[in-house]
Amino acid sequence: MKIFVVNNMVPFVRGGAEELSNHLIQQLRDHGHRVELIRVPFKYEPPEQIYSEMLACRMMQIEDADLVIALKFPAYLIPHPNKVLWLVHQYRQAYDMWEAGSSNIPSTPNGIELKRCITEADSDCFKNVRRMCAISPVIQQRLKRFNGLDSELLRTPLNAPEQFVEGEYGDYIFCGGRINQTKRQYLLVEAMRYTSSKCKLVIAGPADSSSDGDKLQELVQRYGLSDRVHLDVGFHPREKIASWASNALACAYLPIDEDSLGYVSMEANQAAKGVLTVTDSGGILDLVFHDETGWVCEPDPIALAAQLDRIHEKRSETIAMGKNAKKRWLAMGINWANTIERLVA
């Protein structure tokens, strides 16, 4: 089958969606399909530019494809009679972020008109796709609420799962992923000052801005935690991240209201590690069940400190939790083979 994967791009910016599309292409090719990637540049400032981008996508033509798999707004507006939507992003600033007052679309008559056009273009596109899948329940709910549409849940699989193995269960808790305010690594550092055990914390990943990394470093210094908190800010090879996760005692991930299960928590479970998270972390809570596959507490340094001590002091319970997490994760059947089968069905 000849397949086009359609995504948009902000040139020189790479994130989870780019990683997803690259792995999707590789997996489709591994399953014997001929695949090409379309990358449409997207510029959402000023907001009025979005009209041109939507129209441009609707005027484009894809020739000679048996199937199109589209991931994001506005690239998913490119027409094709056999299009499957695997929705990573709508333009949230026209939906929930508009309601939350955190949209770049102004609350003016022109802004309201733009918002209406985006919603209408989306709804019109969604009605004509052959299949509508969403990567998380949150995205499904958003689609239902704002566009009145049902969709299938098709979660993003873990990439290169073979790199994440059940290692040595060392003496540290590992927190990977991008470093920024919404991922709340600072909350873990603050919690470490209240711990009574000798537990250690490793935080490693790229900082969104230099100030994000500096703030974390400053906290470690201020609380005198240098001997127990290891900060490694930067972009690390995947092998290194996998090694940290594979040899940790447990992992921690505390994002604010994340849509998906989170690569960090999926990688932890693949490596047979329980995950420490908090009650408002969103989609992670579909994977982390308190006292079964990890630890869920309030997003508060003292509550987190109690869990960190418990993870460290009740080592055999922690290891058992990790093994159970892996068992449940594998039973969910979220892998590339199943995903490709559903996308091309």
Next chain:
Amino acid sequence: MQILLATSTEQFHNREIELESLRDQLQALGASTDVLVLPFSMEDPHVLAQLASYRMLDVRHFADCMVSLSPPTHMLRHPNKVLTFSEDGPQMVDSWDRKYGAIETKPMQAIRNLIVHAEQVATEEAALGICFSHHVARRMQSVVNSVVIDATNLAFQLVGKKAKNPRLAGKVVA
């Protein structure tokens, strides 16, 4: 230096290896690169709308330089746009002629005329044309400031560094 490499599905199959090689060479020379790939179909009722769609995308602020590697990405707008013209049909109108040149109805002629005009505008606004043959360079020199180089030296030309083989390093023809 950030360089955006632009290509289309029209000739992507033929040029994928070439594109990857160029990207690697540019990175080795210290440039940051990213690649955009846009769909394109030569089906006649849609050609003009698709050309318009390329003009509507705004890539002006994304990179220091944008390199069009296959038509019709030369329709994209950028203040430092570099066009590459390969040996076999440097422009979209050549593809059109290969597919529809024998169909001489008025609507088809009108579409062809509009393609020629659109290409003229998009080519004239480019900062530089890079040609891989003297034949193509002679054809392009009245439209855009062009150099002729060996394709293997494209990366050196783009980052303004001296090529390993000066004989093929780039000769200004216009």
